[in-house]
């Protein structure tokens with residue numbers, strides 16, 4: 429069976445990832461980054477064992493880096509493996525990725541789908557992006573990079589006249605960025621860059637009305653059992669119509685499917701979060717690593733936000 433990973437799969441993923449970490453061939457910045465990237469993982473699970481693991485790491489609005497762990501020559505030749513790669517490609521298409529990049533010895537398999545020659549200038553752009561997302565800790569041989577164009581077919585289920593909540597795609601990134609930065613200017617949330625939103629687009633969900641995005645929210649995994657609900661915003665003129673609640677219900681469902689135990693938020697919207705089943709906790713009870721984003725906040729020395737948490741039923 430091929431499926432998206434959940435937090436319960438960490439036990440299968442870690443040994444493979446550690447093997448590649450030692451060879452500087454994993455696509456993560458750190459252990460924390462590995463946890464945050466669990467939604468990017470796909471795995472095959474015959475008998476609870478994971479022989480092949482894929483990570484689709486988004487580099488920008490065009491490129492995603494497909495990284496495969498646990499490859500052996502005899503696996504690569506099998507139909508099962510081709511199905512696995514096809515699954516990755518379909519995933520990438522749904523998010524709106526135009527080109528898959530790979531540095532693994534996969535060219536022969538991927539060429540079967542969509543391979544093309546890489547230009548020298550494109551190679552430089554891609555390497556820069558890979559270095560940026562891993563903070564220069566990977567050992568990729570530029571000559572081993574290959575690119576594979578996809579015909580994107582984003583999976584948008586928008587129907588006019590309805591309110592639709594869905595996971596975000598890359599083409600939504602700019603509107604999400606505008607909503608977040610509007611509220612950031614008013615001190616309601618932390619600003620985010622467009623490239624950050626693109627690289628983390630799988631964390632975001634959006635709500636549409638009449639085919640237009642009118643709100644967004646993000647679920648950011650912090651540790652093996654804990655994620656932050658952040659950047660929850662509905663356009664000013666549409667607040668108070670139940671859309672925030674609909675979006676949050678979607679985010680909570682997503683957290684449950686990922687098998688997260690707890691979600692928290694740092695917020696001034698206490699009544700709204702209480703309605704959504706959160707309760708206040710002392711900030712100090714949250715792990716210190718959650719404060720790393722706060723260092724960029726202008727209110728860092730005089731924070732007026734409450735920490736709120738919701739336990740999830742798994």
Ligand SMILES: CC(C)(COP(=O)(O)OP(=O)(O)OC[C@H]1O[C@@H](n2cnc3c(N)ncnc32)[C@H](O)[C@@H]1OP(=O)(O)O)[C@@H](O)C(=O)NCCC(=O)NCCS
Pocket residue numbers: 611616617657658659660661662663666667668669670671672673674693694695696697699700703
């Ligand atoms: C917070 C926010 C996302 C809520 O979205 P919304 O669409 O306005 O909220 P909803 O209409 O879905 O409200 C859901 C419930 O929360 C309650 N609620 C929402 N905001 C409230 C407030 N400020 N005070 C009291 N109750 C509130 C509603 O009354 C409703 O309860 P009900 O079902 O009993 O009627 C939205 O107001 C917003 O974008 N605020 C600015 C950005 C922000 O501060 N985000 C939080 C950062 S994490």
